[in-house]
Amino acid sequence: GENVEQHPSTLSVQEGDSAVIKCTYSDSASNYFPWYKQELGKGPQLIIDIRSNVGEKKDQRIAVTLNKTAKHFSLHITETQPEDSAVYFCAASLGVDQFYFGTGTSLTVIP
Amino acid sequence: DSGVTQTPKHLITATGQRVTLRCSPRSGDLSVYWYQQSLDQGLQFLIQYYNGEERAKGNILERFSAQQFPDLHSELNLSSLELGDSALYFCASSVALASYNEQFFGPGTRLTVL
Numbered sequence: 001g002e003n004v005e006q007h008p009s010t011l012s013v014q015e016g017d018s019a020v021i022k023c024t025y026s027d028s029a030s031n032y033f034p035w036y037k038q039e040l041g042k043g044p045q046l047i048i049d050i051r052s053n054v055g056e057k058k059d060q061r062i063a064v065t066l067n068k069t070a071k072h073f074s075l076h077i078t079e080t081q082p083e084d085s086a087v088y089f090c091a092a093s094l095g096v097d098q099f100y101f102g103t104g105t106s107l108t109v110i111p
Numbered sequence: 112d113s114g115v116t117q118t119p120k121h122l123i124t125a126t127g128q129r130v131t132l133r134c135s136p137r138s139g140d141l142s143v144y145w146y147q148q149s150l151d152q153g154l155q156f157l158i159q160y161y162n163g164e165e166r167a168k169g170n171i172l173e174r175f176s177a178q179q180f181p182d183l184h185s186e187l188n189l190s191s192l193e194l195g196d197s198a199l200y201f202c203a204s205s206v207a208l209a210s211y212n213e214q215f216f217g218p219g220t221r222l223t224v225l
Contacts, residue, residue: 032210032211034213036216041218042218043113043115043201043203043216043217043218043219044154044201044216045113045216046213046214049213051211089153089154093210094210095209095210095211096208096209096210097167097210098144098156098159098167098169098210099154099156099210099214100156101153101154101155101156102153103153104153104154
């Protein structure tokens with residue numbers, strides 16, 4: 001099955017700086033890559049996703065890039081704010097299959 | 112609030128016991144997913160139901176079972192509990208079968224096995 005690796009496991013940035021989280025996947029047939037944000041005491045929530053026919057997608061301060069050849073995708077958060085502090089999970093899917101989640105990145109934005 | 116409800120919020124039980132976790136999906140959602148989240152393993156997919164039928168199975172132990180009822184709520188049954196089963200259990204729902212559809216997660220049930 002698919003194997004998703006996520007780095008780093010923890011990340012601290014100063015408020016206003018950028019944060020980048022990277023994931024790699026193993027199955028070249030995977031074609032859907034969502035990112036979820038999990039705040040303390042809550043369930044994960046979708047923040048952005050990308051399909052394999054697109055190389056980059058942006059939504060305000062959040063962007064995701066996908067490199068199908070290298071089988072990796074990244075989450076970029078610009079102008080970080082304290083409310084961005086949370087655990088972020090990447091995932092990969094074949095589109096009609098289960099999500100394979102990464103192990104999570106705990107992001108702390110220092111005011 | 113995602114619209115997905117899970118009960119109970121917390122559950123404390125002993126080894127060898129059996130528990131049932133309940134999930135009500137968002138109104139109109141036909142797919143229900145169950146996940147286990149432990150500290151060292153992240154989010155692990157357990158099982159998916161779509162409109163009452165099992166559609167996908169992940170790393171679900173034989174001691175665990177689930178079902179989705181005609182009103183679309185779902186239950187996850189965990190039996191012969193072991194210490195290692197202590198974890199957060201999430202239910203998620205989506206409108207259709209394909210995973211392109213956003214999954215909405217409930218607040219989770221924290222299971223502690225003593």
